[in-house]
Amino acid sequence: MNNVVEKRNAGEESAVGRFVENLKAAPHRFTETMFRSGRPHSDRTRSTFVFGNVFLHLHSVRTHRWSLRWSATWGLGIAAFSCFFVLVATGVLLMFYYKPYPDVAYLSIKDIHFVVPTGRFIRNIHRWSGNMMVVIVLLHMARVFYTAAYRPPREFNWVTGMGLLAVTLGLSFTGYLLPWDQLAYWAITIGANIAQSPREVTDALGMTQWFDVGGLQKLILLGSEEVGEEALIRFYLFHVMILPLALVALIAVHFWRIRKDGGLARPVDADTRLGPPSGEVYPVFTEAPQKTYSLAAIVKGRTAVVGRGPEQTIPSMPHLLFGEAAVFMLTIALSVILAIFLDAPLKEVANPAVPENPAKAPWYFLGLQELVSHSAFMGGIGIPMIVLIGLGLIPYLDRETEGTGIWFGGPGGRPLVVGSAIFGLAAVVAVEAFVIRFGWIRQWWPNTPQLVVTLVNPGTLLTFLYAVYSVWCLRKYDSTRAGALALFTCFVCGFVVLTVIGSYFRGPNWDFYWSPSQWPGH
């Protein structure tokens, strides 16, 4: 009792006083405890800011100046990840209202459009981000290829990236069906028929009744013979759970491997190419290393800083992180701007009795659909498999070192890429123009066996032309990289031109039209 009174008399250190003081300090302490090391003012705190944060510690503490130039990556990887982030956020919101059952699904999209507060806007963002993600992932792949960034030790990350591309396309494709409108229904029907295209070969060989791999693929995809409720629930499950989880797992591997493979690819002579850092870049670590980087020795492979001061690296916080934040916000800004002006399409409710004519697959498959119109098997399975296997083999076949980390690096360089682009465009336009003008074997000799058409069709002809050209470049420059540059460029041109033809110049019955205004019946 006495003690209490004494303390109260002492005045300045009463419990109430301390309580009030603690209360005042709470916000400050909360921030401190959250970021552990306080504000990033010094080199030391900047470092702890990065590795003391669960979200940021995937970055290295210091980043090479080469990687920080915009032209090194154009921020495409982060942009793709930003799209995914936006897609998850908006997708979860949409899931609150979406009901995955035929017809009801369509009505729920109508409700999202008309009644759910800002539902139309959220759906538009989701749609635009989804399309942007496909485009950005493709561009990202092109960037990695053209800067030869797939070379050792990054071969496996290239393959991971291909997995990410496949999952991204899968996500977009499964999402395409969910609105359950005519566009969705017939696009997925086309997609499922592409999956069924091996039947063209098994039919021609007369073995479909024993070995119907095409039918099996379609059945696995749709859960039924036709697009229906089984297909819808299946696509929904893939779209909202299985594929996103797969994507997250692959992204984790992809990011982790970037760190473990020593950051972004850069040329051996990056330091000389960059020259001395300008005075504005602060702070540059110029002192001789006081520590050995023994810890780095247990990581497989070489690290750039062993035995040498990291004179060309600068703290990731703020330099890298602000760049990434800028790309992140830029991507979001682009998708919301598109979303506010352009509504996601929603046609009539799906009606299996009224086929869309033309029924078109999602745009990124329209190049394939164009090839499928010539030969289902080659367009749907053959050529995509050749392309996928070719892409996957690139890092294992190209073991050269010249030009790593440099745009269009390697023998031939930019002139070779320009030449290949010209050849690639000319070849695809010529082949398509010929087919559109004069038709193909089936029109000339209606009784030609199917196997002949499967083997000799505009798609295989184009692939053959590209392959021959690429081998020619390979021999000319005496370099696998040169052949790869030629082939990749040709296929990009083919993909773009075929996609454009499929999107804009194909009308009812997949006939050629200069513009939709010439379509019959309009």
Added chain:
Amino acid sequence: MKANKHLLLWSSLAALAVLLWAAVDENFLRDWRVIQWGIQARLPSSQADAFTIQLRQIVSREVGATDRCVSCHVGMAPGESGIEGDRLFGRHRDVVHDPASYGCTVCHGGQGRATDTADAHGTVPHWPEPMLPKEYLFAGCGGCHTHLSVPNLTQLEKGRARFEQADCLACHKLDGRGGTLRPGGAGGQEGPDLSRVGAYGFKANWYEHHMEQKKKAASGPWVSAFGELSESERREIDEYLRSRVGAPGLSEAKALFHTLGCRGCHKVRGVGGDDGPDLTAVGNRDPGQLSFAQVQGERTLANWFKQHFRSPAAVVQGSAMPELGLTERQVDQLTFYVLSLRRRNYPEALWPKDRIRAERFGMREFATDGATLYGTFCAACHGAGGEGMRYPGFAAFPAIGNLDFLRLVSDDFLREQIKRGRPGRRMPAWGQQEGGLRDEEISRLVAYVRDLGGAAYEGDPKPRRWVEGDVVAGERLYVKACAACHGDRGEGREGPALNNRVLLDLATDTYLFKTIQNGRTGTSMVAFGAGSTVRGALTDAEISSIVAFLRTWEGKK
């Protein structure tokens, strides 16, 4: 670094601005909000406070309607009082089907779930069912109802004239007209409104009931307005009253359909010919799926139908439907009727009784008297009076009301002919198969056709087959005299096909012989038994040999 910071700043600001704009748009610029604010401003202040700005909707689980039309047309929302005469806040007219329980789109069409004006009215791409235009509003009834026993237009108009001549409108209201007098005197009973009397039925003995009242009365409309009616007059009035189902104009439009013979080629709900498309759900067609390449004006279903009725082949390439030479009023009425050929799928428990009668008990939509049957199935080809038809671009259709024809054919011939049709020609078989007519209906048709010419069957003492003739000579004569019109192998050209299986089976030798000999007055078929300035007469023997030659086609195609 600095550039990145700027980029971060400006892209964040841009994203934020868009998000803010989306919030403003959602909360202040939605069509229905703006409209409800306008309504609130016009309400007297006491009501304005109670008026909440909110999304309103009518949900009807039975008919599957979620109609948010009442978010803008607030006065029609359940529980709202509305402002008299206000376009958007006015109340719905009193109708039998309460909008509060049936919703709006069931009758009006449009997109019930939408909350933007154009989307809701359905006048946007990719919405298959825009709202019905106001002038064809009652076409919406066809979504559920099937109006039964509708006679042809002549009879309906006769009934209407009789109804008006008998001064029924003095006491009774009908489609908003009449009902000025009160039979019970001032303050007394009103004459019942007859606008929907066909839907809920009326007493068969209304006339006797009226007569009793008249006898009792000493003055007033019972004495001045009501008079005696003959039995045939009463029948006509009855028929007219049965057509009053609360859809003004629609019964008349349907009656016109039963006058022009459209079902000769078109099926509606399973009954009709096969030459033209089935019209059962033609009013449901999506204007987005139609070709408007040759259609001027607005891209609506109504406009498409109108232009199509004026000139079918111009709108639909290769159409086998002739230009009917319709008046604008008829075009309008037919458009009205085909728009009403719409079908909504509801549980059977919700079907109105007329639809159950039609689809479960096989009651006919057309009246089954001879005149209406003829108008419904035959008039388009054989002419309203059996005079035959000649449309540009089509072979002539036979005149079945022709005296020379009717004299030569028995009722059995006509009955069998209607039942079996002319295979391979445009005359379908109307027998018991799908889409056909019932025996008693065919009998009434035969009687009606017989009346068209007013000629009885003159009888035939000879056996069905008696002709003996020289087939070779017959062929020579046929080629010379007949082939020009009937075709080298009797396949028919300007004249009917003579190698037709059913014709050769039904026709007696007398029929063929006398038709060649006497011709058909008023048609291209002249009397070959009599000579003319350009051609000598055929002798009986020559005619016999032609008939013998015709018989060689029997059993062949």
